[in-house]
Amino acid sequence: MSIAELARAELRTLHPYEAAQQVDSTIRLNANEAPWSSCADRFRRPLNRYPEIRPGSLARMLGAYFGCDPSRLLVTRGTSEAIDLLIRAFCREGKDNIVTTTPTFSMYGHYAAVQGAAHRTVETLPEKDFEIDVDAVLEACDEQTRLIFVCSPNNPTGTLVPRQALRDLLERRGDSSAIVVDEAYIEFSGEPSVVELLEAHPNLLVLRTLSKALAFAGARCGTVMGPVDVIRILNAIQAPYALSTPVVECVEDALSSSAIDEARGRIAEIVAERERLMAATSSFAFVETVWPSAANFFLVRVDNGDTVLRRARDNGILLRNFGGSLQNCIRITVGSKAENDRLLTVLAQMDRGEP
């Protein structure tokens, strides 16, 4: 069975919105557009015209970049939109559920709440470096579990899910649920993307974003990749013209080879800075734990989280704290070398007990 059959029955046969035809070198009086282009228009495709209903050339470029056939890929407004589309497509309000590990990215639970789907969580433990327990995830599932979200590397812990654990989950859950692997931070891990498992595992969906390693958070662009029939359903429910002309052109430029080469160099710098920051941070007496990280951030436990946050804030540096099982834990995003130096100076002053 295809996991597309787990989607809401009324959406499986929904057709995408039928957009007005767009044919070059024609007089276009079929879409109620303005006939003139504004003087503020600096784009290759004029802004008085609607963008393509789905950005075809961008999808091909992203497919080439991520190693996936474009027919298996939907371009979305960040992976945030992909998460929303997936939960709306698969979960019936009041009936179906999603499963996540905890702690993890809060957007999965948020969109489950928006859709009225239940959210089941499986705890991962700080003393086990937040390792995923596949048996526990499978035990948390029932017949109504439509989606299992696996965030790897995980936000906010930085934990990478080992390939073998993921294969185990994919194989043992089979076509009873879709397994959604969110790889927002995979470029910082040095590990290959699980996109290469798509052929072998028809219950796998993969999320990738341009917001992190490619430095395009402001453009709002990501992808969901998976079986063609699932992509077709997501395509039918996504808003028409979701990706605007400025975004499409900016991301096309970002995917040109020179921009990608530049990003590769920067990723290596961030990884080196992460290792430097983690080593320096672990030497401070007020830092109790520094967890391993495969992302562009890392998580630490300190003796007094509020004091550290306040001290950083007073010096113009924002860090992120969490509640629940992550009391006194702080997530530190790796910045530029100068930003990291500034953070280390502030933390060292604190460590020496200087006011």
Ligand SMILES: Cc1ncc(COP(=O)(O)O)c(C=O)c1O
């Ligand atoms: C794990 C994870 N997934 C997805 C996102 C959302 O990314 P996007 O900017 O692509 O919507 C984030 C953002 O912080 C994230 O941490």
